[in-house]
Amino acid sequence: MPPEATFIFPHGFMWGTATSAYQVEGSNTNNNWYAWEQESGRIINGDRAGLACNWWGGRWKEDLDRAAEMGQNAHRLSIEWSRIQPHPDRWDEDALENYRRILRGMYDRKLTPLVTLHHFTDPLWFVEMGGWEKDESPGLFERYVRKAVDALKEYAGLWLTINEPNVYVYGGYLGGGFPPGKNDLASAFRVLTNLVRAHAAAYHAIHKIQKEARVGACIHYRAFWPKRSWFPPDLIAANLVSSNFNNAFPDALHTGRLRFLTKSIQVKEAAGTQDYFGLNYYTGEMVSFSPSARTDFFHRRSFPEGALVSPTAFLANVPQGIGEALQWAKRFNLPILITENGIEDDIDILRPRYILEHLHKIWRNINHDVPVKGYFYWTLVDNFEWERGWSQRFGLWGLGDGQERIRRPSVDLYAEICTKNAFNSDMVKKYAPQVYEQIFPE
Numbered sequence: 348m349p350p351e352a353t354f355i356f357p358h359g360f361m362w363g364t365a366t367s368a369y370q371v372e373g374s375n376t377n378n379n380w381y382a383w384e385q386e387s388g389r390i391i392n393g394d395r396a397g398l399a400c401n402w403w404g405g406r407w408k409e410d411l412d413r414a415a416e417m418g419q420n421a422h423r424l425s426i427e428w429s430r431i432q433p434h435p436d437r438w439d440e441d442a443l444e445n446y447r448r449i450l451r452g453m454y455d456r457k458l459t460p461l462v463t464l465h466h467f468t469d470p471l472w473f474v475e476m477g478g479w480e481k482d483e484s485p486g487l488f489e490r491y492v493r494k495a496v497d498a499l500k501e502y503a504g505l506w507l508t509i510n511e512p513n514v515y516v517y518g519g520y521l522g523g524g525f526p527p528g529k530n531d532l533a534s535a536f537r538v539l540t541n542l543v544r545a546h547a548a549a550y551h552a553i554h555k556i557q558k559e560a561r562v563g564a565c566i567h568y569r570a571f572w573p574k575r576s577w578f579p580p581d582l583i584a585a586n587l588v589s590s591n592f593n594n595a596f597p598d599a600l601h602t603g604r605l606r607f608l609t610k611s612i613q614v615k616e617a618a619g620t621q622d623y624f625g626l627n628y629y630t631g632e633m634v635s636f637s638p639s640a641r642t643d644f645f646h647r648r649s650f651p652e653g654a655l656v657s658p659t660a661f662l663a664n665v666p667q668g669i670g671e672a673l674q675w676a677k678r679f680n681l682p683i684l685i686t687e688n689g690i691e692d693d694i695d696i697l698r699p700r701y702i703l704e705h706l707h708k709i710w711r712n713i714n715h716d717v718p719v720k721g722y723f724y725w726t727l728v729d730n731f732e733w734e735r736g737w738s739q740r741f742g743l744w745g746l747g748d749g750q751e752r753i754r755r756p757s758v759d760l761y762a763e764i765c766t767k768n769a770f771n772s773d774m775v776k777k778y779a780p781q782v783y784e785q786i787f788p789e
């Protein structure tokens with residue numbers, strides 16, 4: 348008889364999914380991503396966000412019904428700056444009212460909202476003023492944050508200032524395919540510095556408006572290992588990539604000093620500005636030193652040998668990396684929320700085991716005193732995947748051409764997990780028998 352067991356999560360654990368405004372709302376036409384979509388060659392297949400999941404048209408109701416029916420008790424969403432402040436001197440009260448309606452809808456469904464204030468998109472007027480390269484940018488962001496938090500505070504108390512500043516900077520300023528499409532170290536450092544300042548300003552402003560608020564940011568953590576562990580240059584390359592990609596931003600919020608590549612700057616007001624630690628984890632990679640890879644800071648990356656890869660080879664299933672991420676995050680001495688974790692998989696072959704294997708690592712870490720308080724799967728319904736357009740499908744629910752929602756097996760798996768606040772051997776047997784022995788060794 349194979350061993351049977353139930354792995355229970357702590358009482359009050361937050362179970363949810365994560366979304367972002369531009370990716371689900373549809374009809375956003377006043378920000379940098381909309382402008383980017385209009386340029387040819389920027390998005391795979393010339394895809395457009397278009398109506399997305401049509402949340403702005405009201406379909407958030409049925410999707411949040413789905414989330415609640417699955418037993419989720421929380422949801423992470425973002426609000427769109429360019430809707431709330433369409434011009435530097437104009438606030439759109441109707442947009443704020445719509446967000447209030449959505450947040451009230453969450454309250455009615457017993458979904459605790461985690462509200463992201465900036466998820467990759469910037470208003471066009473802000474970009475035209477020079478965006479995050481300008482010293483005024485943190486102050487402009489703070490103004491918007493004050494307005495939004497003041498308007499929404501009745502329904503939300505858990506805030507996330509800036510989503511994945513590291514991805515924002517690499518994507519937009521170090522050649523990663525995000526607007527504005529720059530590849531310029533000096534700009535990258537300026538932007539990163541201003542994002543640290545903006546976070547700090549938002550943190551202090553939110554606490555002034557709402558004393559009991561819990562405010563954090565989230566980082567995209569990627570595990571990096573030396574490809575040849577016996578070869579010191581690979582080790583050095585892996586450490587360098589990791590400290591710049593993973594550590595720079597959260598260290599700055601911890602210590603008040605930002606260190607990035609060869610640069611270092613003090614941002615005193617940022618020290619100690621997180622009430623929880625937001626961690627996004629998707630995958631891990633092997634790093635090898637490569638003297639010819641000049642534009643990639645002299646390294647190359649590949650997925651660990653034997654790891655199962657997602658349909659477009661964008662991610663690999665590397666659950667040991669989330670264990671490492673949690674051990675790393677422990678150093679900040681904060682409660683941890685896994686604010687994103689997921690995989691693109693239109694046929695839902697890999698997703699069930701990806702979820703179970705990652706939750707297994709999380710559960711083990713919790714039992715070794717890592718204070719993980721919640722988990723948000725990315726994502727609820729397939730949505731617009733930035734420069735990868737609609738080519739990748741991260742949803743528990745699929746999205747059809749006619750806006751219909753398609754139930755994937757992972758819906759039932761995640762519903763069982765959320766409802767029971769646990770996963771057990773029956774679920775593994777049913778949804779991912781291939782990993783049974785690995786999770787429940789004899």
Ligand code: BGC
Nearest residue numbers: 367510511514567687725732
């Ligand atoms: C982003 C999400 C995105 C996801 C999957 C994360 O880096 O925060 O917006 O959809 O990755 O690509």
